[in-house]
Amino acid sequence: MKAIRKLVDNIKPTFSKGGKLGFLHSTFDAFETFLFVPNLVTKTGTHIRDSIDLKRTMTMVIFALTPALLFGMYNVGHQHALATGASMDFWQTFFYGFLRVIPMVIVSYGVGLGIEFASAQIRGHEVNEGYLVTGMLIPLIMPVDLPLWMLALAVAFSVIIGKEVFGGTGMNIWNPALIARAFAFFAYPSFMSGDKVWVSGLTKGEGIIDGFSGATPLANAQAGIWSEVPSLQEMFLGLIPGSVGETSTLAILLGAALLIFTGIASWRIMVSVVAGGLLTGLLLNLVAPSPDSYLAIPAWYHLVMGGFAFGTVFMATDPVTGSQTNRGKWIYGFLIGMLAVVIRVFNPGYPEGMMLAILLMNTFAPLIDYSVVQKNIKRREKRAIIK
């Protein structure tokens, strides 16, 4: 540790203002603060400070994502084995998925961080660390067979149009990872939805067992093929087709436990999203015209199918784009859960509604906060006796 500190201190003058490589000082600063917690203190005014800064927070989210990532890798291999009928042991399965997922992670970080560093240099800002998490989220919410150049394009769009034009980390209106997914979803729909894209190798169609369908549980449920919808337990464990990291509710719950325990993500949002989805599901059960219709699907199925759990834990809780006030968080989360289920059940075009529900509520989050704050002001005004 000391050796690294010494090295950093030694090369620091080169990168400071006036030094030989002074124009790269944002880049240098990014690496220095990544390695060491900066020892700067606030000089003006009063600030409430937490013991961890943004970089440490982001690192914690990466830890929380690890179970979903590792499980996702295994599942990619597992689905491939199912599709081709190849018998693979545990490590072969995992390694196959590893080789498929790692390029996506590299492309996502390479393109995204490249743009972040370049724009920070141009503006002379510090490099913001927001992309550390976004860069890991993006590969996890994409289908594994998505061509890498499309992934790169989606990442570039989300970082430039979704984030940098608004002023960088902390200023964006929508969750950048979901912007990347929305871009890919609308730009290349045939690579982002359907029955073929979720299992590695299925689009090329080589060596696939006859009759193998790579349809996700959501697609089957929407088409009304109930015999093909896996059991609750299977969907909870997550050995089902889907985007890379979102299939296993169990792995996501492990991450959720860490995020709630460390206080990084808001448990209020998580609880209210689940409540919103569950209540809407129950309500739809009551009005279902026949036991075969999509409306009659048990409400808890919605929680384990598709990206509901992943969106709840890692997307809706984004501190930048979500609601800030406690009461606002309840409203915001509840509406996400409700809209996600409504889109799933009533919109024949999109089997999954979580992405669009979160993006829509991101848009309304500031309005919700504003109303909550105004309501509080009004309430207190009423109480105050002005003489």
Added chain:
Amino acid sequence: MDKKIFIEPLFKNNPISVLVLGICSALAVTVKLEPALVMTLSVTIVLGFSEAIVSLLRKTIPNRIRIIVQLVVVAMLVILVDQILKAFAYEVSKQLSVFVGLIITNCIIMGRIEAFALANKPWPSFVDGIANGLGYGIILIAVAFFRELFGSGTLLGYNIVPASWYIKNGGFYENNGLFILPPMALILVGMFIWVQRSIQKELIEE
């Protein structure tokens, strides 16, 4: 006559990217390059002649009913253009559908008549109309160029992206469906405004 009347609307005082008028049709007719070209031509003609006619009448129009008179003039020209398109370019006129008729509600037209033609002589008004129509057209054509190239892989209907590049033919490329959808037109217009503002720093508000 001042040359500025003709030069400024093309870039420095562009009706779309600076005045932010006429956005609606920029979103609607820019999926392909051809309708965008025809739309540019139609708007330029309507704008030029309506400004000239209103300018000729400017001393006789009673102030209180001027909007009605302006609308009559514009509506007449729009109907003329619409009929000519139907007669000589039926396919394009079908693609443009209601948007030719909707030129009458194009904010640029009322905006320029109110702001310029009512206070200037016919010839400068005509030039102002033509220049604003062309300034509108520059943005429209630029947006349509990118949308058709990336959204359909063609330009003016001719294939630009080689057929062998497409994934279904064993290649690697795929058209970007987002460029076909209206939001991308808005994002592109936003990007042009971004570029223009970084060139013309005086446009940036405090």
